[in-house]
Amino acid sequence: MEALHARYPFFESAREAVDAAAVDLGELVVREDAPAVERAVERVTTALTDGDVGAPRRRTRTELLSYPVARVLVSLVDEPVVTRTYAQAEAATAIERVRADVTEDADLSYGSAGEVTLPGLLDEFDLTDAVRAVEEDATTFRVDVTAYLRLSSGLDGDAWRLNRRALADGDVPVDRDELLVLLRQAVEDRVAEGLPLGVPDAIADALAPAIAQVEEVLADIDVAVDIDRVLPELFPPCVQALLERARDGEELPAHSWFSLCSFCATIGMDAPAVLELLDVTAETDPVLAQRVRYGMERVAGERGVEYPLPSCETMDAYGDCVNKDDLCAEVAHPTGYYEARVDASGD
Numbered sequence: 001m002e003a004l005h006a007r008y009p010f011f012e013s014a015r016e017a018v019d020a021a022a023v024d025l026g027e028l029v030v031r032e033d034a035p036a037v038e039r040a041v042e043r044v045t046t047a048l049t050d051g052d053v054g055a056p057r058r059r060t061r062t063e064l065l066s067y068p069v070a071r072v073l074v075s076l077v078d079e080p081v082v083t084r085t086y087a088q089a090e091a092a093t094a095i096e097r098v099r100a101d102v103t104e105d106a107d108l109s110y111g112s113a114g115e116v117t118l119p120g121l122l123d124e125f126d127l128t129d130a131v132r133a134v135e136e137d138a139t140t141f142r143v144d145v146t147a148y149l150r151l152s153s154g155l156d157g158d159a160w161r162l163n164r165r166a167l168a169d170g171d172v173p174v175d176r177d178e179l180l181v182l183l184r185q186a187v188e189d190r191v192a193e194g195l196p197l198g199v200p201d202a203i204a205d206a207l208a209p210a211i212a213q214v215e216e217v218l219a220d221i222d223v224a225v226d227i228d229r230v231l232p233e234l235f236p237p238c239v240q241a242l243l244e245r246a247r248d249g250e251e252l253p254a255h256s257w258f259s260l261c262s263f264c265a266t267i268g269m270d271a272p273a274v275l276e277l278l279d280v281t282a283e284t285d286p287v288l289a290q291r292v293r294y295g296m297e298r299v300a301g302e303r304g305v306e307y308p309l310p311s312c313e314t315m316d317a318y319g320d321c322v323n324k325d326d327l328c329a330e331v332a333h334p335t336g337y338y339e340a341r342v343d344a345s346g347d
């Protein structure tokens, strides 16, 4: 087991390292103080609260083994919102690590124990032949159109549309940040692949306390965002900015749009209320009205809001944390901002 495996536990080589170590998951999870189980709980709960998977443990073995245990936990909780949020958090954390590991050196090929190289990452996802650095410009890449479409299909938004790209010879040009967004999607898909897993009863029983911890955090989140008053003037700056962009006719990227819809659903708004807030109707702007209906349907599940509004940290990573004010320094989540302002207003 190498440091690289602990940093990128979804790599095929990491799975092989776990297999080679012949770790018996059943034996591992029955130990009440198993550090890998404790870290697995942290991976999943931090995903729910902060949008990442938390600080890594120093022991490579603990850190690496916590990943398959976390996937088992997510499978046992078996809530779409948990599965999706967990996969997104693993991907967000991985890409932050990639940013730290891969510099803007022209050859993009260095790396040492515990670090990944860009060629290594592309190879991991069978993208070696599909992505090429543009000669003498290591900040621009050309992505084979098939791979581009596969990885960008969930990244709704004008900028990702093929007709907005200078497609040439079957390749789509992307800059370094865009390439990382595509790779983040590849990681998310890899993490979510095969979930929920079938889990033997003995392992499920042994993990019952860990499952309870995850469900407790999930319940707390539901309580924490239980605000049902609509006071637009008190909305956090990030949400105000997204609303403004939508009103101006901009087609927001999918993550931004779902964040906006999630906030609105969280405070009890439905699609007609959002349309009113945006000052549009199906007659004045049928396209936006349709997007609102679709977005609100997607975020609202049978058990409440199923696409949770990301934390401030994740909003920042998406570029959606803007116009911060003094209160922003005191909150970790946009709903915390709104709650604080609603409380302070006395309404």
Ligand code: SF4
Binding pocket: 236, 237, 238, 239, 311, 312, 313, 315, 316, 320, 321, 322, 323, 324, 325, 328, 329, 331, 332, 333, 334, 337
């Ligand atoms: S700090 Fe949080 S609440 Fe404030 S603008 Fe950024 S994302 Fe929104």
